[in-house]
Amino acid sequence: MSESVSLPALGESVTEGTVTRWLKQVGDRVEVDEPLLEVSTDKVDTEIPSPVAGVIEEILVAEDETVEVGTVLVTIGSGAEAPAEAPAADAPAAEEAPAEAPVPEAAPVAEAPAPAAEQAPAVESPVTPAEVAAAPAESAPVAEVPSTDAPAPAEEAPTEAAPTETAPTESAPAEAEAAPAAPAPDAAPVAEVAPAAEVAPAPEAAPAPAVSAEQAAPAATASAETAEAPVTAPDAHAGYVTPLVRKLANEHGVSLDGLTGTGVGGRIRKQDVLEASSAADTSAPESAETPAAAEAPEVSPLRGTTVPMSRLRKVIAERAVISMQSSAQLTSVVEVDVTLVANLRNRVKADFQAKTGQKLSFLPFFALAAAEALTTNPIINATIDGDTIVYPPQENMAIAVDTERGLLTPVIRDAASLDLAGFAAQIADLAARTRENKLKPDELAGGTFTLTNTGSRGALFDTPIVFLPQSAILGTGIVVKKPVVVSDAAGDAIAIRSMVYLALSYDHRIVDGADAARFLVTIKNRLEAGAFEGNLGI
Structure with a gap:
């Protein structure tokens, strides 16, 4: 009697998958839960196990073919007739x-x-x-x-x-x-x-x-x-390496050339990469010395010198100390999956630049999501005036800009009214004029909330300082691809996702931890949904 194996559900919103690799061939015997094939979707790369034991009679979907969830992939017989x-x-x-x-x-x-x-x-x-x-x-x-x-x-x-x-x-x-x-x-x-x-x-x-x-x-x-x-037949595809294993090898600095796999048909599995990485770590001290000696760091000319603080640096220092002494500050952090945003950005960035003249980075997405969240969580945008709380009528978002003179924060007025094209244009314009010292005095005043992109220099996240009279500042870390657990009705799976940390520092005198969490989760849900097509502004 033959059994049919169909493509199972691999995610809540996944409707199809691509067969990237058959691990068994017609005539091979397979046991229950033994991997049959590898499937790739926009959310996960995974192996599909066999629900039954028997002999493969017919493979119905070829490699590199994309089929919908529920499509019959293979038929497996008992093998008793053979x-x-x-x-x-x-x-x-x-x-x-x-x-x-x-x-x-x-x-x-x-x-x-x-x-x-x-x-x-x-x-x-x-x-x-x-x-x-x-x-x-x-x-x-x-x-x-x-x-x-x-x-x-x-x-x-x-x-x-x-x-x-x-x-x-x-x-x-x-x-x-x-x-x-x-x-x-x-x-x-x-x-x-x-x-x-x-x-x-x-x-x-x-x-x-x-x-x-x-x-x-x-x-x-x-x-x-x-x-x-027949013994050597499975080795025909022994050189194939899944994207997950290749990514893991790159992260651990393991060369796949000459690495012997212990998987089906001699395939290289993640355990092989981890064992090779552990073996390489034993000889790491000797090999690590050579690159350090060959690539010496650049020595700064300021080394060994004494220079007076600039007027701007004195102002920043004084304000930082006053803010820390006058407010009760703490930081909350969330991790956000921005894979859908990354996919949309890759699809439209060429057209976006052609029509607006601006490069589309992740920062406009973060700014737009934060501006929307401020409108539904106004306490994050509020200020303290003596014994009263003032809720401004609009969201004036200050953008932290790193310059040779120090950190400056020019302000984007009425940020909640802008789309992605508007944010990209204003961020680029303010950053350029800030570094060229061409800002007007009023463009550095009146901010009700600050956004600082600490990820632009590679930081995962930090705990930024809130500068009075504002009550909160949002720090965005670097967007990195890494393996994460994806859970849905079909179960848990490992997938490569684009992830980022968002850190909100806030004044605990008027903002509670629950308020900060609600604000961060509002941004998280907006970014993970990835529905920004209507906000491109092109």
């Missing part, structure tokens, strides 16, 4: 052996032993099954008939004709394979082997003791060669 059909498949080959023997060519060669030549092609053998069973052990030399080392003379053919007819059944397969290899002058001895094939199916064949060592050797060799051939 042993019964095997002898039946072999029998016709044995019966056809006489037809393939070069009988017409044998007549011109064997002129002397005419009586034997007449018996060779006869269909009805004069030897009865009883005589075959009682055949003496001297019939063993038949296995030497096809040998090419010492061809038998034509005049000896009559003496070998009779033993050939009483050849034991065990030697028949070896003789059938060797017969076509016999040279043309010895065609007569080859033709004499044909009757042995007629006798081969008889169950009363000579017992095993009648088989000599010379007879067993060719058959054993042929059987060994046949048995060894």
Whole structure:
């Protein structure tokens, strides 16, 4: 009875998957929960295990083919019919052996032993099954008939004709394979082997003791060669490496060249990469010294000098100390999956730059999501005025800009009214004019909330300081791809996702931890949904 294996659900919003690799082939046996194939979706790369045990009968979806969830991928049978059909498949080959023997060519060669030549092609053998069973052990030399080392003379053919007819059944397969290899002058001895094939199916064949060592050797060799051939079949794809394993190898600095895999068919698995990485760590001290010595860091000219603080640096220092002493600050952090944002950005960034003249980075997405979250969580945008809380009528978002003179925060007015194109244009303009010292005084004042992109220099996240009179500042870390656990109705799976940390520092005098969490989760949900097509502004 056959069982069908379909593509299972791999995620809440996943509707299709691409078969990247078959780990089993038709005729292979598979056990329950043994990996059948590898499938890739926009959320996960994973192996599909077999729900049943049996023999693969038919593969219905080819590699690199994309199908919908629920599509039948393969049929698996019990494999019980295979042993019964095997002898039946072999029998016709044995019966056809006489037809393939070069009988017409044998007549011109064997002129002397005419009586034997007449018996060779006869269909009805004069030897009865009883005589075959009682055949003496001297019939063993038949296995030497096809040998090419010492061809038998034509005049000896009559003496070998009779033993050939009483050849034991065990030697028949070896003789059938060797017969076509016999040279043309010895065609007569080859033709004499044909009757042995007629006798081969008889169950009363000579017992095993009648088989000599010379007879067993060719058959054993042929059987060994046949048995060894399927062993190397799975190695045809041993060089294939899944994207997950390749990413893991890159992260650990492991070279896949020459690495021996322990997976199905010799495939390299993540355990092989981790073991190779652990082995490499033992010799890391010796190898790590060479790159450090070859690539010396650049020494700053300020090393060993003393310089006075600039006026801007004094202002920043004073404000930082006052803010820390006058407010109760703490930081909350969330990790956000921005894979859908990254995918959208990759699709539209060329068109976006062509139409707006601006590069589309992640920062406009973060700014837009934060501005929207401020409108629904106004306490994050509020300020303290004595014993009162002031809720501004609009969101004026200050953007931290790193300059040679120090950190400055020009302000984007009414940020909640902008789309991605508007944010990209204002961020680029303010950053350029800030570094060129061309800002107007009022462009540095009036901010109600600050956004600082600490990830622009590679930081995962930090705990930024809130500058009074504002009550909160959001720090965005670097966007990195890494393996994470993806959970859905089908279960848990490991997937490569684009991730980022968002850190919100806030004044605990008016903002509680729950307020900060609600604000961060609002941004997180907005970014993970990735629905920004209507906010591009192009």
